[in-house]
Amino acid sequence: MESKEKILSCLNILKRLPPTQMQKNAAALASLIPDYAEELYQKIDKPLDIGQDEKGNQFIQSEFNRDGDSFRSHVTNQYYPPIDDAVYPSEALRKLEIKANAVFDEYKRLYYEGGLSSCYFWDKEDGGFATAWLIRKNVEKSKGIEDGSWSSINVIDIKTDGKSKWTYKITTSVVLEMNIVQNQDVGKFNITGTLTKQKEESYEAPAGNKDLELFHIMKIGTLVEDVESYLRSQLDSVYFGKTKDIVFQTRFIEGEKNFIKQRQGLAGEFKQKYG
Amino acid sequence: MNQGEEEVTELQQYEKVVKYIVKNTPFGQANLVIKDLCKIIGNINPQHPIMLQALRDHNEEHLALIKGQNTQILTSVLNSQEDFYVDQKNNETIQVDHEKLEIISRSQVELPSDPELNTLRDALEQQLNLYLSQQFNDKVCGAYVMYQGDVSDFTFYLGITAKTINLPNFFCGSWISTWEFTKTQLKGDLRVQAHYYEDGNVQLKNVNTFSEGINVDLSAASESAKQIVHTISKLENKHQSGMDNLYNSMPDIFFKAMRRPLPITGTKMNWNENVHKLVANLKQ
Numbered sequence: 309m310e311s312k313e314k315i316l317s318c319l320n321i322l323k324r325l326p327p328t329q330m331q332k333n334a335a336a337l338a339s340l341i342p343d344y345a346e347e348l349y350q351k352i353d354k355p356l357d358i359g360q361d362e363k364g365n366q367f368i369q370s371e372f373n374r375d376g377d378s379f380r381s382h383v384t385n386q387y388y389p390p391i392d393d394a395v396y397p398s399e400a401l402r403k404l405e406i407k408a409n410a411v412f413d414e415y416k417r418l419y420y421e422g423g424l425s426s427c428y429f430w431d432k433e434d435g436g437f438a439t440a441w442l443i444r445k446n447v448e449k450s451k452g453i454e455d456g457s458w459s460s461i462n463v464i465d466i467k468t469d470g471k472s473k474w475t476y477k478i479t480t481s482v483v484l485e486m487n488i489v490q491n492q493d494v495g496k497f498n499i500t501g502t503l504t505k506q507k508e509e510s511y512e513a514p515a516g517n518k519d520l521e522l523f524h525i526m527k528i529g530t531l532v533e534d535v536e537s538y539l540r541s542q543l544d545s546v547y548f549g550k551t552k553d554i555v556f557q558t559r560f561i562e563g564e565k566n567f568i569k570q571r572q573g574l575a576g577e578f579k580q581k582y583g
Numbered sequence: 584m585n586q587g588e589e590e591v592t593e594l595q596q597y598e599k600v601v602k603y604i605v606k607n608t609p610f611g612q613a614n615l616v617i618k619d620l621c622k623i624i625g626n627i628n629p630q631h632p633i634m635l636q637a638l639r640d641h642n643e644e645h646l647a648l649i650k651g652q653n654t655q656i657l658t659s660v661l662n663s664q665e666d667f668y669v670d671q672k673n674n675e676t677i678q679v680d681h682e683k684l685e686i687i688s689r690s691q692v693e694l695p696s697d698p699e700l701n702t703l704r705d706a707l708e709q710q711l712n713l714y715l716s717q718q719f720n721d722k723v724c725g726a727y728v729m730y731q732g733d734v735s736d737f738t739f740y741l742g743i744t745a746k747t748i749n750l751p752n753f754f755c756g757s758w759i760s761t762w763e764f765t766k767t768q769l770k771g772d773l774r775v776q777a778h779y780y781e782d783g784n785v786q787l788k789n790v791n792t793f794s795e796g797i798n799v800d801l802s803a804a805s806e807s808a809k810q811i812v813h814t815i816s817k818l819e820n821k822h823q824s825g826m827d828n829l830y831n832s833m834p835d836i837f838f839k840a841m842r843r844p845l846p847i848t849g850t851k852m853n854w855n856e857n858v859h860k861l862v863a864n865l866k867q
Contacts, residue, residue, distance in 0.1 A: 313622060314622065314623050314625075317619035317620075317622040317623045318619075318623060320615075320619050321604060321616055321619050321620070321623075323780055323784050324608055324609060324612050324615075324616060324778070324780065324784075325604070325607050325608070325786075326607070326786045326788070327784050327785075327786070329607075333604070333607075336600045336603055336604060337600070337604070337623065339596065339600060340597065340600055340620075340623050340624055341623060406865065407858075407861075407862050407865060410861045410862065410864070410865055411854075411857055411858050411861050411862070414852070414857050414861060415852055415857075418843075418846035418847075418848075418852055419842050419843050419845075419846060419852075420841075420842055420843075421843065445841060445842065447837070447840045447841055456837060456840070456841060458841045458842060484841070486833075486837050488829075491825070491829070492825075493821065493822065493824070493825025493826075493828070493829075494789060494791060494822060494825040494826050494829055495773070495789065495790055495791025495792065495822075496789065496790045496791070497787075497789045497826075497829065498787070498788045498789070499785065499786070499787050499788075500785070500786055501783060501784065501785035501786070502783055502784050502785075503782065503783035503784075503785075504782075504783070521862075522858045522859065522862060525854075525858050526854040526855060526858050529852070529854045529858075530854055533851060533852060533854075536842070537844065537845075540838065540841075540842050540844065541844065542783075543783075543785075543838075544833075544834055544838045547779060547783055547785040548785060548830075548833060549830065550754065550777075550779040550785065551756075551777040551778075551779060551785055551786070551787040552777075552826070552827075552830045554747055554754050554755070554756035554777040554778075554779065554787075555756055555758070555775055555777050555787070555823075555826065556823075556827075557720060557747055557756075558719070558720050558745050558746065558747045558756045558757070558758045559718055559719055559720070559745055559758045559819070559823060560718050560719070560720075561718075561820065561823055561824070561827070562718065562820055565717060565718055565719075566717070
């Protein structure tokens with residue numbers, strides 16, 4: 309199908325461009341395929357925006373709490389700017405949402421020591437439900453970093469087999485930026501990165517479905533914690549470090565190229581003698 | 584507005600987007616991006632003038648290395664003319680294929696030149712080639728030296744670049760530095776880029792500028808060239824050393840400040856305890 313191919317080409321291109329410019333890059337590509345723009349926007353991960361209600365309480369704005377140009381606050385359950393005929397979670401789901409936000413706030417405090425978190429739930433047609441657990445953290449002007457930001461987007465799809473088995477499927481994306489505006493040794497230095505992981509787990513519900521809501525929150529929370537920790541570790545130890553490796557194999561520090569050649573020469577000799 | 588005019592405006596819109604996308608593409612991936620842009624726009628191929636112009640701009644900005652049978656040239660904004668590039672040293676104009684990075688043809692041309700400045704240029708080229716061989720990735724690296732003016736008032740332009748392109752393993756990198764000097768002043772711009780996209784997408788963009796007082800003695804070309812290239816290598820070494828320090832401190836000054844690997848307690852969150860406690864608090 310033509311639209312699938314064009315969207316795939318857009319996603320291919322977006323993967324080659326800086327991830328924190330995602331909004332701008334996606335908009336540029338969407339202008340080439342205006343009929344499929346909405347579809348494209350739903351497939352991208354970009355840094356999360358923050359909105360405010362009338363009392364100044366903040367909430368995260370995302371695709372998962374958006375209706376048209378308005379966003380629903382996890383605090384008040386209202387849309388800003390206000391709209392009629394908007395989409396709301398069912399009463400039962402809203403109750404779960406309030407509890408989840410309270411617990412996730414504690415998770416955010418433990419791991420992020422700051423930042424903003426929001427959980428949004430929505431009903432699904434197959435009888436299950438889904439939820440997005442979001443975190444936006446900024447780091448400003450500390451230890452030489454001019455600014456930095458972290459956005460994590462955890463989307464969990466929850467299904468039951470109708471009896472007592474619950475299946476949780478999580479897709480987590482992290483979008484990260486570190487920016488140094490002026491450093492006396494390296495000038496202007498900017499690294500941006502995004503990484504995604506999926507995981508699926510199934511559990512037996514507690515006997516008699518006792519405290520089912522708390523059960524969901526625990527299971528979802530544990531998954532979020534595991535996958536976020538994994539992605540953080542990957543970005544730190546593998547991905548960011550890889551950019552250094554790439555630079556250092558493009559230009560070698562003084563003496564190193566010679567050293568490598570010598571070592572390769574010795575290895576060659578060894579192979580010849582004993583290989 | 585008739586059909587022809589409508590098409591022109593649409594094309595202008597495409598041109599703007601194409602230019603922007605290709606400009607921000609890491610060096611080594613432009614051909615792939617252009618292929619995808621053609622698929623998105625439809626009814627257009629990589630040889631369309633819009634695509635070729637975007638590719639040309641991209642190559643010139645990244646000092647693309649174009650190879651011939653026994654010669655090579657770096658394409659830059661500086662030596663770029665309408666249809667060809669100027670090779671000052673060999674008194675040639677060169678036509679290139681930007682897609683294949685190959686030299687298509689060369690023609691002899693008469694260019695203004697000054698014997699003393701030529702001597703310095705040749706000495707600089709020798710020193711730069713030595714510098715490249717000592718510290719840069721052999722696979723794709725090159726340098727250029729050009730000058731303008733005469734012995735009483737001259738400006739020399741130098742370009743140094745090396746690229747790492749490893750598409751099967753999903754990574755690319757560029758080191759691009761451009762320099763100019765007069766009798767008393769050396770100025771430089773450095774761009775360092777890296778891109779790794781196996782599963783994820785991580786990009787480094789690093790920019791720095793340099794300025795240093797020098798004294799060029801045209802009568803001692805060999806010595807002058809050594810000093811200038813030595814100054815350049817000293818500044819680039821310092822920059823790279825700074826990068827090393829920055830990367831070493833990144834886990835502490837950046838990642839930890841962003842998200843702890845574990846809570847300060849040293850253990851993972853106790854969901855059971857927290858869920859019961861916090862939800863009970865809600866009811867109050």
